[in-house]
Structure formats: structure tokens, C-alpha cells
Amino acid sequence: MAKSNLAVSKNSATPATGAEVRRLSRSGTLDGQTAGLAPGYVQGNLAILPRDWAEEFLRFCQANPKPCPLLGMSEPGNPAIPSLGEDLDIRTDIPRYRVWKNGEIVGEPFDLTSIWRDDLVSFVIGCSFSFEEALLQNDVPIRHIALETNVPMYRTNIPTVRAGRFHGPMVVSMRPLKPADAIRAIQITTRLPAVHGAPVHLGLPAEIGIEDLGKPDYGDPVPIEAGELPVFWACGVTPQAAIAAARPPFAITHSPGKMLVTDLKNTELALF
Amino acid sequence: MAKSNLAVSKNSATPATGAEVRRLSRSGTLDGQTAGLAPGYVQGNLAILPRDWAEEFLRFCQANPKPCPLLGMSEPGNPAIPSLGEDLDIRTDIPRYRVWKNGEIVGEPFDLTSIWRDDLVSFVIGCSFSFEEALLQNDVPIRHIALETNVPMYRTNIPTVRAGRFHGPMVVSMRPLKPADAIRAIQITTRLPAVHGAPVHLGLPAEIGIEDLGKPDYGDPVPIEAGELPVFWACGVTPQAAIAAARPPFAITHSPGKMLVTDLKNTELALF
Numbered sequence: 351m352a353k354s355n356l357a358v359s360k361n362s363a364t365p366a367t368g369a370e371v372r373r374l375s376r377s378g379t380l381d382g383q384t385a386g387l388a389p390g391y392v393q394g395n396l397a398i399l400p401r402d403w404a405e406e407f408l409r410f411c412q413a414n415p416k417p418c419p420l421l422g423m424s425e426p427g428n429p430a431i432p433s434l435g436e437d438l439d440i441r442t443d444i445p446r447y448r449v450w451k452n453g454e455i456v457g458e459p460f461d462l463t464s465i466w467r468d469d470l471v472s473f474v475i476g477c478s479f480s481f482e483e484a485l486l487q488n489d490v491p492i493r494h495i496a497l498e499t500n501v502p503m504y505r506t507n508i509p510t511v512r513a514g515r516f517h518g519p520m521v522v523s524m525r526p527l528k529p530a531d532a533i534r535a536i537q538i539t540t541r542l543p544a545v546h547g548a549p550v551h552l553g554l555p556a557e558i559g560i561e562d563l564g565k566p567d568y569g570d571p572v573p574i575e576a577g578e579l580p581v582f583w584a585c586g587v588t589p590q591a592a593i594a595a596a597r598p599p600f601a602i603t604h605s606p607g608k609m610l611v612t613d614l615k616n617t618e619l620a621l622f
Numbered sequence: 623m624a625k626s627n628l629a630v631s632k633n634s635a636t637p638a639t640g641a642e643v644r645r646l647s648r649s650g651t652l653d654g655q656t657a658g659l660a661p662g663y664v665q666g667n668l669a670i671l672p673r674d675w676a677e678e679f680l681r682f683c684q685a686n687p688k689p690c691p692l693l694g695m696s697e698p699g700n701p702a703i704p705s706l707g708e709d710l711d712i713r714t715d716i717p718r719y720r721v722w723k724n725g726e727i728v729g730e731p732f733d734l735t736s737i738w739r740d741d742l743v744s745f746v747i748g749c750s751f752s753f754e755e756a757l758l759q760n761d762v763p764i765r766h767i768a769l770e771t772n773v774p775m776y777r778t779n780i781p782t783v784r785a786g787r788f789h790g791p792m793v794v795s796m797r798p799l800k801p802a803d804a805i806r807a808i809q810i811t812t813r814l815p816a817v818h819g820a821p822v823h824l825g826l827p828a829e830i831g832i833e834d835l836g837k838p839d840y841g842d843p844v845p846i847e848a849g850e851l852p853v854f855w856a857c858g859v860t861p862q863a864a865i866a867a868a869r870p871p872f873a874i875t876h877s878p879g880k881m882l883v884t885d886l887k888n889t890e891l892a893l894f
Contacts, residue, residue: 405677412680412692413705420684433783511705514697540894543815548894621893622812622820 367391368435371611372443378460380445383607385479392545392616393609394421394434394474395586396444397593398462398602401426404471406514410592411473413511417520417588419476419544421612427468434612440472446605453597458605470602475586476545477609478523480616484538490531493572500607501525502566503585507559508550510588515596522550522582524563526574532581539583544619551582558582639663640707643883644715650732652717655879657751664817664888665881666693666706666746667858668716669865670734670874673698676743678786682864683745685783689792689860691748691816693884699740706884712744718877725869730877742874747858748817749881750795752888756810762803765844772879773797774838775857779831780822782860787868794822794854796835798846804853811855816891823854830854 365371365380368391374380384393399407404426411418422434429440441462449457449465459465478501482492494501501523508520527535532552540548551558563580564571568587574580593601604610637643637652640663646652656665671679676698683690694706701712713734721729721737731737750773754764766773773795780792799807804824812820823830835852836843840859846852865873876882 405680408677408680408684409695412684412695423681423684537894543893621815622809 368611368613369437372435372438375445376439376442381460382445384445384609384611385607388611390483390615390617392421392612392614392619393477393479394612395477395589396440396447396602396604396610397473397475397589398440398470399473399593399598400467400600401469401471403515403596403598403601404473406516407473407589407593409513410510410516411475411589413513414520414588415543416547416550416584417510417586419546421474421476421544421614423474424472426471429466429472431472431474434474434610434614436613438612440610441466444604444610445608448603448605450593450598450601450603452599453594462602474610474612475589476619477586478546478583479609480545480619481539481542481583483616484542484620485535488534488538490527490535490538493526494570497572499572500569502563502571503568503587504555504560504582505567505591510592515598516592518588518592518595520550521568521585521587521591522558523569523585524566524580524582526572526578527581528578532579535581541620541622543621546584546586549581549583553579555580555582640883640885641709644707644710647717648711648714653732654717656717656881656883657879660883662755662887662889664693664884664886664891665749665751666884667749667861668712668719668874668876668882669745669747669861670712670742671745671865671870672739672872673741673743675787675868675870675873676745678788679745679861679865681785682782682788683747683861685785686792686860687815688819688822688856689782689858691818693746693748693816693886695746696744698743701738701744703744703746706746706882706886708885710884712882713738716876716882717880720875720877722865722870722873722875724871725866734874746882746884747861748891749858750818750855751881752817752891753811753814753855755888756814756892757807760806760810762799762807762810765798766842769844771844772841774835774843775840775859776827776832776854777839777863778854782864787870788864790860790864790867792822793840793857793859793863794830795841795857796838796852796854798844798850799853800850804851807853813892813894815893818856818858821853821855825851827852827854
């Protein structure tokens with residue numbers, strides 16, 4: 351999710367706004383990670399479900415706001431989400447998608463136009479990029495960004511609240527921090543509930559069912575130095591895992607790391 | 623909403639917990655305002671809608687979190703909401719209900735058992751009682767509580783975000799405060815987004831379409847003293863007004879001031 355390899359060549363200008371990233375995605379120019387693009391703009395996880403699954407998924411998000419903070423959603427069949435981007439067309443504006451059938455990935459298209467259906471409901475869920483930007487701006491160092499790897503993520507023994515067919519364990523991301531930085535990070539991310547908010551745990555990974563921090567379930571391991579605590583945040587992979595477990599006949603997500611970039615600014619998400 | 627006349631006689635012991643209030647409601651012992659009962663416990667607004675209206679109402683709440691902060695909801699047809707009360711039965715546990723048909727009140731029963739349907743979905747929405755308790759605990763005075771009247775509420779020119787058939791103006795409640803108290807109240811209520819959060823406006827009522835503070839649309843007027851500003855919070859009457867405007871064939875709410883008292887503590891709702 352946090353890979354720093356840019357989607358466009360180093361010689362090209364980095365897109366400066368969410369609208370620019372979406373325009374490049376729409377025209378087919380962009381097919382890479384969105385981390386580092388349009389600094390300051392909110393990026394989001396995508397989930398698209400047929401209407402007869404969407405009501406339960408919305409309840410799942412409502413019941414599990416820390417892993418599934420809903421930034422916006424569409425009317426059924428409507429590819430626009432004006433609250434997230436004036437001209438946003440969810441069928442074209444993400445660099446790459448994943449199409450799921452019965453919980454299995456069946457394709458990774460660049461464009462959804464040919465497979466769009468009038469019963470599809472789009473959900474955009476907050477992403478840790480937003481709070482990582484706030485942490486860095488507050489001089490809280492982030493190990494996986496320094497190492498240019500993906501953040502380590504773990505399945506926990508913390509259950510999500512079931513909603514209809516959606517259920518499963520909460521997935522968390524981990525950042526090692528000195529205790530004073532952990533306290534500051536708790537304060538900073540408390541201000542950002544729309545992008546996972548405050549940590550769910552720190553210090554004792556076994557208590558939440560994590561046996562070996564060196565073996566994350568997703569992403570890459572990072573070293574934990576002496577004097578640091580592992581700090582765990584609810585992670586946007588949780589809803590994707592719930593979709594994979596629920597096995598709806600049809601679903602679409604973004605391809606990992608290739609996020610929707612919105613018109614919202616990270617600063618707008620902060621409570622104060 | 624904030625009437626301080628207690629529901630039980632002054633000679634009876636005041637119920638100390640949400641579970642006690644619910645038990646008294648269930649047994650028919652309680653038929654009054656719930657303000658002042660079970661101090662410290664979260665009270666909530668109730669809305670019950672048939673399933674074919676509930677999905678749009680949930681989207682309305684999702685799109686309008688300041689007036690409609692959802693504390694919990696039920697599975698369709700299930701009168702339990704375990705996240706809000708271990709033994710909670712929404713059909714019996716509120717002192718008095720209002721039944722609506724096509725946007726008109728058609729009854730005020732004490733019990734829903736005989737009219738319950740297996741397609742009904744219950745929504746419990748945060749209430750200002752919780753943040754008023756936090757304000758008083760922080761020595762911010764509240765005029766309508768001192769006067770033992772209902773808080774004044776006003777329809778504004780701030781539109782809610784439409785979701786399907788639900789729409790309408792935001793309703794706000796008003797508390798006059800000295801500027802330093804207003805700033806402190808903003809800080810305190812920012813910590814409580816589950817019960818309307820920070821104010822939506824202060825100081826210039828005409829800007830939000832309020833012509834005469836002496837003539838509230840709901841509740842009772844309160845005097846504004848020299849050196850005070852009117853401070854406006856999004857109000858839980860907003861969803862009831864949206865239901866009245868949408869005119870669903872069938873709906874149930876609580877009777878004003880006779881709220882659901884939950885097992886949650888007000889202190890649990892604070893972000894930090």
C-alpha cells in the first residue's frame with residue numbers, strides 16, 4: 351500500500367492534484383502505485399458491490415468504523431461520487447482494478463466501462479496514507495516509508511462486528527515507534543477518524559493474536575529497534591478480507607496500492 | 623428533550639442504570655421524560671422503518687453524521703441491539719413511542735409488541751443529553767437546564783445531503799454562551815462526534831436562516847444575556863423531520879423526551 355515507486359516516470363511531472371491523477375488514470379497514462387502522487391490529497395480504498403450485497407456491506411462499514419471508515423458512496427448504478435471528486439467517474443479514474451467472482455480474482459482491468467452494471471454501488475474507504483502524511487508532518491518517523499517497503503499488516507484475533515454475510519477478523523497495520531512518538535501518534539491520529547483514527551493496540555502483539563511480527567500476513571516485515579513499541583492501527587485491508595470471505599458472486603476493488611485519489615485534502619479530514 | 627421533570631415520583635429511587643430504566647419501561651412503571659434518569663448513561667433517539675425504507679435512511683445518516691450520528695442499528699425484524707444493551711428489546715424498552723403513517727402521527731403506544739413486523743429496522747441516534755453532561759461537568763453552564771425548559775431548536779437554511787426519499791433542512795439546537803465558554807464547548811463537543819460533535823455555527827443566526835431566536839421551531843425560547851453568543855449544534859430532530867417529510871407508509875419514533883437509555887456510558891463516547 352505504501353510502496354514509494356511512483357506510477358509515472360521520474361522525468362514526468364508528478365501529478366499535483368487528485369483531479370490530475372484521475373485524468374491520467376482515465377486516459378490510460380497511469381498504471382502504477384499512487385503513493386506519493388498528488389501530495390496532500392486524500393486517497394481511498396475502493397469496493398464495488400451489487401445492490402443486493404451493498405446494504406449489508408454498508409452495515410458492515412457502519413458497524414466497523416475503525417477498519418472501514420466510509421469516505422463516500424454512490425447511488426446504485428451511478429458511477430459519480432460528487433462529494434469526493436467533481437468529475438469523478440469510478441469506472442475509469444483508478445489506475446487499475448480487481449474483479450472478483452465468488453471471492454476469487456478473475457481479472458485486473460484498467461477500465462470498468464464494458465463490465466459496468468446499473469446495480470453497482472461504490473464504496474470509498476479511508477486509507478492510512480492520509481494519517482501517515484500527518485505523522486510525518488509532525489516529525490513522527492515511519493519505518494516502512496524510510497525503507498521504501500509496504501507496511502506490514504496482520505490478521506488479528508479481534509473480530510469485526512458481523513453484518514449479514516460480511517464478517518471476519520480485523521486486519522491491522524503496524525508501525526514501530528518510540529513510546530513518546532507512539533503517544534504523539536495516538537494524539538495525531540485520534541484527530542483523523544475518517545482514515546482509521548487512533549491505534550487499536552500497542553506493545554503486546556500476542557494479546558491480539560500476532561505470534562511473529564517478522565511474518566506479516568500482508569506487506570513486508572520491518573525491523574523493530576530497541577526502545578520501540580509496535581503500534582497497531584485498524585487497516586483498510588479488513589473490508590477486502592471480508593469480501594473475500596463472503597464470496598459475493600461479483601465485486602470490484604482497486605488493485606493494491608493503486609488507489610482512488612479524491613479532491614478532498616488530508617487537512618480537511620482532521621477533526622481539529 | 624431536556625425537561626427535568628422526572629419520570630418517576632420524587633419518592634421513588636431514581637433508576638441508576640440504563641438497564642434499570644429499560645426494565646421499568648418494559649414493566650409499564652415508567653411513562654415520563656428520561657432526562658435525569660441513569661446519570662452517565664447514553665440516551666438515544668429512536669427511528670424504526672420498514673426494510674424497504676431503511677437502506678435509504680441508513681444512507682441519510684451516513685451522509686449527515688452531525689445531525690444523525692448513528693449509535694447503533696438492528697438487523698431487519700430483530701428487536702435486539704446487543705451493542706447498546708445486553709437484554710434490550712426495542713419493542714418495550716422505551717417509555718412511550720410514536721407511530722407514524724404517511725408522515726402523520728397515528729398513535730402513542732407504550733409497547734410495540736402487537737404491531738411489530740419482521741421487516742422493521744431500528745436506528746438509534748445520538749442525543750444532546752450526552753454532550754450536555756460533559757459541558758456541565760466542565761463547568762460550562764446550560765441555560766435551558768438552569769431554567770428547566772426544553773432546549774430551543776430551529777430549522778435552518780443548511781440543507782442535509784439527500785439520500786433517496788430522505789431530505790430536508792438541518793435542525794439545530796441553541797445554547798447561549800460567553801465566548802470563552804463557547805470556545806471550551808467547541809473543544810469539549812469536538813471529542814463527542816457520536817452525539818452531534820462540534821457546533822455547526824455560532825454568533826450570526828441570520829446566516830443560517832434563523833430570523834428570530836425568540837421563536838424557536840421546536841422547544842422553548844431562552845434569554846440571551848449581554849456578552850453571550852448563540853451557539854448552534856446539529857440536532858437529532860433533523861432525522862424525525864426528514865421522516866415526516868418523506869412520509870413513509872409506516873414508521874415509529876420515540877415520544878419526544880422519552881428516550882432509549884442504553885448500557886453505554888457517556889464517557890465511552892469521548893474520542894479522548
